Amino acid sequence: MGKPLFIEIWQKPATSCIIGICSAVWFYIQKNNIGYANVGISYETAAEGHYWRLITSAFSHISVLHLVFNMSALWSIGEVEQLGHIGLGVEFYLHYTLVLVVLSGLLVLGAYHILIQKFKLEYFRRVTSVGYSCVVFGWMTILAVKQPSSKLNLFGVLSLPISFAPFESLIFTSIIVPQASFLGHLSGIVVGYSIAWGLIHGMNNYWALSMLGWIILVAVLSMKRTGAVDFSFIKIESVADPSLPTVGFPTSGTGRTLQVDIQSARVSDLV
Numbered sequence: 001m002g003k004p005l006f007i008e009i010w011q012k013p014a015t016s017c018i019i020g021i022c023s024a025v026w027f028y029i030q031k032n033n034i035g036y037a038n039v040g041i042s043y044e045t046a047a048e049g050h051y052w053r054l055i056t057s058a059f060s061h062i063s064v065l066h067l068v069f070n071m072s073a074l075w076s077i078g079e080v081e082q083l084g085h086i087g088l089g090v091e092f093y094l095h096y097t098l099v100l101v102v103l104s105g106l107l108v109l110g111a112y113h114i115l116i117q118k119f120k121l122e123y124f125r126r127v128t129s130v131g132y133s134c135v136v137f138g139w140m141t142i143l144a145v146k147q148p149s150s151k152l153n154l155f156g157v158l159s160l161p162i163s164f165a166p167f168e169s170l171i172f173t174s175i176i177v178p179q180a181s182f183l184g185h186l187s188g189i190v191v192g193y194s195i196a197w198g199l200i201h202g203m204n205n206y207w208a209l210s211m212l213g214w215i216i217l218v219a220v221l222s223m224k225r226t227g228a229v230d231f232s233f234i235k236i237e238s239v240a241d242p243s244l245p246t247v248g249f250p251t252s253g254t255g256r257t258l259q260v261d262i263q264s265a266r267v268s269d270l271v
Contacts, residue, residue, distance in 0.1 A: 015078030036062045040128035043112040052219040054105045076153045095203035104134035107187035131271035134188035140166045141192025184271030
């Protein structure tokens with residue numbers, strides 16, 4: 001018989017908190033009928049300065065199945081928190097979860113930039129990504145390198161050797177869920193290997209708190225600038241010199257503007 005649930009929660013405090021956050025965000029999104037385009041990240045929204053979406057997209061899910069699949073996999077790999085004796089543990093888990101959230105998202109945007117600018121694939125300009133899979137795939141990869149004897153259990157019925165789980169899951173989700181983000185999952189694997197092989201290292205409480213502070217600052221300022229949230233008590237000074245003349249185009253006599261509904265043109269990308 002397995003361990004009682006409350007004991008597993010006690011042994012996986014960080015994982016349990018993240019699952020609670022993702023579940024609460026999903027409930028809030030469903031209750032308020034918020035669409036994925038309002039919280040997800042795309043190349044287009046990033047170019048417009050919506051940097052806060054890098055965080056909201058990671059913790060948002062657009063369906064209960066999407067949420068359950070990601071959280072089931074996350075719960076299984078939460079054993080990372082109990083592996084302090086091999087250099088992992090709770091602190092390592094928290095530090096590098098922060099790294100995975102940010103770097104995997106930036107890597108996806110970098111891949112979109114190359115596809116758009118070099119290969120002229122404009123389709124990827126409006127592909128909107130949501131979900132925690134980038135981080136999940138990253139931890140699968142780290143666990144595959146650090147603890148290859150582990151198993152990945154999904155829904156309590158499917159068990160995969162962790163050493164093959166990242167690429168097995170990458171292929172499986174791409175076939176079963178056509179909307180699944182191949183680039184998003186692959187970026188999590190790349191960052192995961194970079195952490196496991198020591199290419200990204202040196203995170204401690206100081207650097208983690210510093211990174212978290214900068215993330216919060218950038219997110220709040222970008223929300224203010226883009227009007228996502230009304231932070232009336234925050235003032236962002238203009239860099240323009242009011243003493244210089246301005247140049248602009250005259251408005252038309254009718255005062256009408258063309259409005260295009262881009263909401264329907266967006267494509268969801270589950271991660």
